[in-house]
Amino acid sequence: MSSELVWEKRQFGHRARLALTPAQVRLMDDQAHVARAMWNQLHDLWRMTPKCQRSLSRLDQTLRQARKEIDWYAALPAQAAQAVLKTYMQAWKNCWDGRADEPTFKARIRSVMSVDIPQGRDLQIKRVHRRWGMVNVPKVGRVRFRWTKDLPVGKAAHKDNRITGARLVKDALGWHIAFRVQTLELKPEPHTGGEVGIDAGVNLPLALSDGNHQDHGRPPRLPDGSADRDKWLNPDEKAKLIRLERRAAHRKSFRKPRERGSKRLHATYDQIKQLRARATRRAVDWQHRTTTAIAKQYSTVVVEQLHITNMVKSAKGTLEEPGKNVAQKSGLNRSISQEAWGRTVTLLTYKTARHGGTLVKVPAPNTSLRCSACGFITPGSREDQATFLCKNPDCGWEGNADHNASRNVLHLYRMGHALIPAAGRAVARRTRGVKPATAR
Incomplete structure (x- = not known):
């Protein structure tokens, strides 16, 4: 027929x-x-x-x-x-x-x-x-x-x-x-692929629940632990950028307060902007290629409902209550902003629809703290940014922390915790008779 x-x-x-x-x-x-x-x-x-x-x-x-x-x-x-x-x-x-x-x-x-x-x-x-x-x-x-x-x-x-x-x-x-x-x-036919949960991270850009992780091959941090702002530039371009920034600082030192910079200073700024724009273009190109491949392979893509604006807030606090680990939090904020999680979700939204699939969002709390094997949240399981080791005596599952979170994201969707927009806001939908994520 x-x-x-x-x-x-x-x-x-x-x-x-x-x-x-x-x-x-x-x-x-x-x-x-x-x-x-x-x-x-x-x-x-x-x-x-x-x-x-x-x-x-x-x-x-x-x-x-x-x-x-x-x-x-x-x-x-x-x-x-x-x-x-x-x-x-x-x-x-x-x-x-x-x-x-x-x-x-x-x-x-x-x-x-x-x-x-x-x-x-x-x-x-x-x-x-x-x-x-x-x-x-x-x-x-x-x-x-x-x-x-x-x-x-x-x-x-x-x-x-x-x-x-x-x-x-x-x-x-x-x-x-x-x-x-x-x-x-x-109009595209309904996608016949499988379901996948995705967790956006810093060490691993896109962790997929089936283990088909997407990595751009560029470390988010330098050996000293600081965020790498120029990871999309090759070594020669990084060296050129350092020279230009030093040259701009030197020429800026001759400028008096409230005095307009010289033409040479603005020319140096333009060269710096060109290198930054080239790095941004490479990052966007990687996102387009990766999201297109995901939309073609999977019928249902599940992501977290993240409030990125709140995640990248400064930790310096106030004079009465100063913050802790301000420098470390600033580096993490830069790494999150560079990965552009919001743009990834935007690309996946319209690309999955073009290929007959759907994109679903689930609540984000505790997806990185809960064990994807036993379903329990045990203190001390998330000791560092990259590794998850379940401290439950009956489990002991160990693996990549972002992979563990992506499995939890997919499980929340299968348990009926998808977020459906209603009256301009997101509400949780849960299948009747199904409890929240517990033991698998």
């Missing part, structure tokens, strides 16, 4: 590196600065206007008048300027709904330079080489970009399979373009 094919719309983004000439870089920088200035103008107007008089039409009228009176505002296309207004209003809606903080003033140095292209038809994308494509950027011209993914262009593009827009973003490695793609794909 043949099953009926079900099609569904899917929206995703694809980011590609741009190859710009120096003149094109200047034009795109000018557009980004104009977009930032428009945001700040809208923010000032919103703050100065009484609440009873705030409206979208008033902001739109002010923005149009500013484009007529300020000459250098013409560097930004009109549609991109309207996208700034739309993004600003959406930021306030996110704030009112409790999803984000209030919009703030965008400083010249700390803000991310970006320009939106809301209309996909303005891009005129064409593939010219196996590795390169061409895209039209308004008021910049034809620009080459790195072709690493097939895009719906030419005859393959239609109403349900097209590029709806793009966004230009600049980071330490240069300008990139993020395409917004809408496609029509077959």
